[in-house]
Amino acid sequence: MEMETESQKPFHVDVGNLLAFNPFHNFPSLPTSREELVKECLQEGTKLVQAVADSLFNLPSTEDVDGPLVKLPPPSTKLPREKHLPKPKPPTKWEEFAKKKGIQKRKKDKVVWDEQTGTWKRRFGYDRVNDDKDIPIIEAKMTDEPGADPFAKRQDDKKKRVEKQEKNRLQNLKQAAKIGALPSHVQLAATALPITGTQAAPKKVTKDELGNVAGMAATSTASGGKFDRKLPGEKPAKKQGKHRKFLPVVEGSGIGSREKEQTENVLNKLISKHSHEILNVGKAVTMYNVKKEKRARNKRSQEGKSASATNKLKPKKQLHKNTGKKGPGSSKKGKAK
Amino acid sequence: MMRIKTPKNGRVRRELEKRAPKLVETGKKTLILQGTKTSGTLNGVLSEIYHLKKGGAVRFTRKNDNIRPFESGGETSLEFFSLKTDCSLFVYGSHSKKRPNNLVIGRMYDHHVYDLVEVGVENFKSIESFNYDKKMAPRVGSKPFIAFVGEGFENVDELKHLKEVLLDLLRGEVVENINLAGVDRAYVCTAISSNKVYLTHCALRLKKSGTVVPRMELVEVGPSMDLVVRRHRLPNEGLRKEAMRTAKDQPKKKIKNVSSDAIEGTIGKIYIPDQKVGDVALPNKAKGVKRERREAKKKEANERASKKQRVESE
Numbered sequence: 001m002e003m004e005t006e007s008q009k010p011f012h013v014d015v016g017n018l019l020a021f022n023p024f025h026n027f028p029s030l031p032t033s034r035e036e037l038v039k040e041c042l043q044e045g046t047k048l049v050q051a052v053a054d055s056l057f058n059l060p061s062t063e064d065v066d067g068p069l070v071k072l073p074p075p076s077t078k079l080p081r082e083k084h085l086p087k088p089k090p091p092t093k094w095e096e097f098a099k100k101k102g103i104q105k106r107k108k109d110k111v112v113w114d115e116q117t118g119t120w121k122r123r124f125g126y127d128r129v130n131d132d133k134d135i136p137i138i139e140a141k142m143t144d145e146p147g148a149d150p151f152a153k154r155q156d157d158k159k160k161r162v163e164k165q166e167k168n169r170l171q172n173l174k175q176a177a178k179i180g181a182l183p184s185h186v187q188l189a190a191t192a193l194p195i196t197g198t199q200a201a202p203k204k205v206t207k208d209e210l211g212n213v214a215g216m217a218a219t220s221t222a223s224g225g226k227f228d229r230k231l232p233g234e235k236p237a238k239k240q241g242k243h244r245k246f247l248p249v250v251e252g253s254g255i256g257s258r259e260k261e262q263t264e265n266v267l268n269k270l271i272s273k274h275s276h277e278i279l280n281v282g283k284a285v286t287m288y289n290v291k292k293e294k295r296a297r298n299k300r301s302q303e304g305k306s307a308s309a310t311n312k313l314k315p316k317k318q319l320h321k322n323t324g325k326k327g328p329g330s331s332k333k334g335k336a337k
Numbered sequence: 338m339m340r341i342k343t344p345k346n347g348r349v350r351r352e353l354e355k356r357a358p359k360l361v362e363t364g365k366k367t368l369i370l371q372g373t374k375t376s377g378t379l380n381g382v383l384s385e386i387y388h389l390k391k392g393g394a395v396r397f398t399r400k401n402d403n404i405r406p407f408e409s410g411g412e413t414s415l416e417f418f419s420l421k422t423d424c425s426l427f428v429y430g431s432h433s434k435k436r437p438n439n440l441v442i443g444r445m446y447d448h449h450v451y452d453l454v455e456v457g458v459e460n461f462k463s464i465e466s467f468n469y470d471k472k473m474a475p476r477v478g479s480k481p482f483i484a485f486v487g488e489g490f491e492n493v494d495e496l497k498h499l500k501e502v503l504l505d506l507l508r509g510e511v512v513e514n515i516n517l518a519g520v521d522r523a524y525v526c527t528a529i530s531s532n533k534v535y536l537t538h539c540a541l542r543l544k545k546s547g548t549v550v551p552r553m554e555l556v557e558v559g560p561s562m563d564l565v566v567r568r569h570r571l572p573n574e575g576l577r578k579e580a581m582r583t584a585k586d587q588p589k590k591k592i593k594n595v596s597s598d599a600i601e602g603t604i605g606k607i608y609i610p611d612q613k614v615g616d617v618a619l620p621n622k623a624k625g626v627k628r629e630r631r632e633a634k635k636k637e638a639n640e641r642a643s644k645k646q647r648v649e650s651e
Contacts, residue, residue, distance in 0.1 A: 017508060018482045018520075021500075023491040027529060034460075041486065041535055042555050045525030048484035049541070050553045057517065057550040067518030079505055080572075080580035082365050082425035083358035084447050170341060184357030185350045187342040233403075233413035 016075030020048035087181040092172040364510035368424035370397035372431030378461045379430045385560040395422045406441045420448045446580045452572045456564040475522035487528025495566045537561035
């Protein structure tokens with residue numbers, strides 16, 4: 001909608017959005033100070049707002065409690081939608097069949113006349129018309145096998161009918177979901193089939209577990225999963241295994257030349273220059289004491305039982321290897337020689 | 338194997354219906370969030386935008402370091418948030434040395450990024466720094482007037498895009514009826530140069546003039562800032578065409594029992610059920626008025642009288 005003002009320059013006015021646009025203004029030279037700029041902007045803004053108000057206040061208004069109400073025209077500037085247009089629901093299988101056969105929908109009453117009791121009963125729900133549990137006698141037919149429970153058979157039939165209906169409903173919803181016209185309050189959730197007949201639903205996989213499985217699958221590829229195309233937002237794989245740190249190839253001889261330190265540490269441990277630092281005296285003493293006590297206890301228990309046969313049958317405990325205590329001791333002996 | 342899930346609650350069902358795609362759309366919600374680093378001015382800008390859009394905005398205050406709107410993989414978090422909060426507009430603020438006081442304003446279509454505009458904020462003045470008569474402060478949620486000034490908005494591509502996005506952001510809900518006494522705010526955007534826009538928020542003062550239309554006066558109240566356009570991304574043609582589609586107007590629903598005649602105009606039919614005049618309940622049933630009571634009393638009186646007679650006769 002265009003509007004001519006006194007200055008003969010048309011503005012673009014969109015009353016539906018309360019919007020006004022002046023495409024002809026330009027700053028031939030930027031005003032020197034900020035206040036000048038602000039003032040000019042406000043002036044131009046006032047003109048535009050006045051133009052919108054002119055058309056707005058001239059619309060037919062109705063009186064209301066709070067003030068005059070005006071019915072706005074629909075906005076003329078088109079803006080993109082935020083969600084797609086809703087698609088109409090596709091006809092269900094029954095609806096298609098009914099259309100083909102020409103079956104009309106009949107309106108059903110909530111109450112139905114019951115011949116048996118002579119009253120009006122509900123069509124469904126508590127105390128309904130053709131309830132299964134109200135049938136006292138079912139006459140046997142020639143086609144019935146002896147020993148079959150007709151009441152149970154009726155219940156089974158009903159269950160089967162209900163299951164079939166549920167299956168059909170699911171199929172109809174799946175069809176609607178395929179074209180994207182699922183009703184807003186319905187969601188289709190995937191459930192996994194239970195394995196080997198157990199009723200337990202499979203445990204929900206956590207984000208970490210999924211990441212682990214994805215990592216395992218990636219390492220089984222030829223390049224160890226390094227060049228796999230990643231989904232948007234997927235984090236890079238965590239490094240598995242021990243963290244190995246390698247020394248740099250070229251290193252200055254400044255403070256702490258690390259290679260020298262490393263070899264020094266290793267040699268010290270082997271040749272035990274400071275062997276008193278290497279042996280943990282307290283730990284060695286405790287180990288020796290524990291072994292002694294165990295030996296003493298065993299001897300006492302053996303004396304208690306005392307049969308020689310049992311001695312022979314009992315596994316000999318002295319065959320265990322002697323551990324750490326011997327280590328530096330043996331090296332010492334070697335050195336002394 | 339699939340399972341049908343329906344809400345067991347009326348509240349949940351209503352919420353889902355609110356979020357479902359509709360033929361005619363109501364207002365868009367805005368998501369305001371920030372990146373790894375923000376500056377003081379940027380924090381001010383984000384909170385003021387939140388205040389201006391109080392009714393339809395969601396503010397996240399934590400930092401999100403995995404959101405990079407202009408990169409192909411960095412939008413997944415944004416789309417997830419948009420899906421969960423049902424917001425189709427977002428304002429993402431971040432600060433870095435290369436792009437100081439950066440603001441990315443974007444729109445979503447079906448919870449996927451539709452278009453983006455990146456602007457830098459300069460010369461930001463917050464609401465507190467303006468002094469004005471507090472009585473004419475605009476109220477929260479009122480529909481604003483929007484004014485765009487400058488030929489840059491017509492000629493420069495980026496400014497054209499910025500104009501569209503700003504309109505979407507500042508517009509609020511699309512309403513059919515508006516109360517003329519309640520118009521009290523206006524946004525003015527001026528294109529100062531080919532990449533700079535001066536945006537300010539003003540309160541409206543309606544002054545008496547001779548005619549029905551009052552004279553407008555703008556008083557700066559709210560935040561004002563300079564927006565420098567940095568980057569922008571337009572939507573694909575196909576996506577744009579799909580988003581701009583509107584449904585043809587639905588045929589107006591037929592009002593029942595109303596028909597129109599050429600001669601007589603609009604005719605309505607009223608159906609009145611049978612009135613059983615005898616069974617209608619009397620409004621003020623005084624105790625003595627009830628017929629059964631009266632008859633019962635009469636019978637009792639007769640019996641007593643007859644009993645007395647018998648006793649007497651005996």
